[in-house]
Amino acid sequence: METLRKLGLTISLFLISFVMHAQNITEIQAAFSKSYIAENQKNYIQAIDEMKPVYKAGDYISNIRLGWLNYLAKQYGESITFYRKAIALKPYAIEARLGCIKPLSAIENWEKVKEQYQEILKIDPLNTTANYWLGVIYFNRKDYKSATNLFEKVVNLYPLDYDSVIMLAWSKLNTFSHTDAKLLFQQALIIRPNDSSALSGLQMINKWLESNLKSSFK
């Protein structure tokens, strides 16, 4: 009799917790649904408010959602905080880091943006987005050697991606690898005929070759 009483109690507790969990899931799904509707209507503050009742600091999805919505609402400080919480919960999740880069870029915090791309590349060394944009950061800082290494990875994976090919071409030109640069500018012209950036690059190479020829005959 005692055993039966204990069994009954256990089953009851299990059923209660199952029902409560199901209710919670339903509440969370409803909150997300309402939040999506508000977001589609560009009412980002309302979208944030819909999330608040079901927000849990230890929930990865809620933090990502609030990071994104705060970014859309131009509340960049708050957005970064939520994305950082998400990163702490799932350190190998690349999407959280890519999300965090958005508000960091908005406030022009290029040091932190660079850090996030570097962290992504530690997890996924061939990540195209991270390789390309970190390459752009290095290119803007005139660190053409580092930029070349990163753009090369992207071009090896996507030889027909115009943006990566043209950036690699300019990086090669700035590291005085004129032969490689010429081939890449020509490749860019195949992908995008009459492209002004590729044409000006080839023009610069031709001028450089002419001046070098003249000086060698002197």
Place this chain on the structure above:
Amino acid sequence: MYKLLILMFMFFPILGFSQARLGFQKADSLTYQYYLKGEWNRLITLSNVAFNEGVDSKFMRQRAGYAYFMTGDYTSAGIQYEKALTFDQHDDLTKEYLYYSALNSGSEKSRFYAGKLSAETKFKLGIVKFKSVDYVDTEFSLKTNQTTTRSNQNYYRFGIQSDLGYAVSLYQGFSYYDQIISNVLTRQPEYVAILKWNLNSVIQIKGAYHHLFTKIGNQSYPGNLGLFAVSTHINRFTFEANASFLKASSVTTKQVGLQAGMVLPGKSTVYFTGSLVGMSESKSLRAIYSQTAGLKISKNLWTEGNITLGNLKNYNTFNSLYVYNSVDPTVFRSGISLIYFIGKHLSVLGNFTFDQQKINNSATNNYYYQYSYSGGLKWKL
């Protein structure tokens, strides 16, 4: 009671408004508008509200820095540009204004920041890595007193500062001091070398060597002094710890000191520095306290006052540039200086100092007063 309620309702909108958050979009666009209109004070006020709220960006820091720069508060401008640099260490505009802010506030970090400028900016501003002569300076001081047994004292100094890179500087000074005491002439030519090394924008290491060619009558009493110091500079605050060792013919003196300073916000650049020094000599210990306060009176004129308490026998200050080893020790010192900047290269220094001196080896506490009148020139190349 109802009057109180009416008052509460009257002020309710103000209280409500003060609690409203500024937000990034509003702060960013308003600071940009103030920047375009040149409304520097409003830009500073709004930026500070935004930063306190946690609303921050590189552009907002740059705008706040520029606003402080335009109002002449170069220390605050430098702090804002330092913050902007944490967002983007490769922003040439930030680095250039950080350099100008340091230069205008008289900060020793200006050379360090110069080294961080792009090659194009360095070329444009004529900044070079090595400069055999960065500046030369000279000083003359006449010290008068009322005693019959002590003549006036004369002190001359000539110095050269060399830049051995963007982070390392060397100052070399040659000085001479003389006085007749009880018909015996004391002469003291001196040589000092002070090396400063900025490890980064916060920490500076200093080392110095000072040789004293002391001659009393025909007898020589040479002395050697070595100093080591570490100082930090964080926003408005400076801290320094230093230690020095003086080995003279008759005595060995150890000196350790702690120094703290701060610069107040505002274009007057009011600053305070306090230092506490412990002296160990012949198994006896004594303490010296020194306090300095200064401010910028106008664009070209600075003033500084100082007071020093304690027995200054064999005490050294200004990184061992000055060694107080006269026969009669100073027991109280107070002075005031004026520095006038004439153009970009020349500055003129005037100083009056009052000393209370204790007659050496007097059985009773016999004191006399000494009045010093100093003048100096500094030519920055």
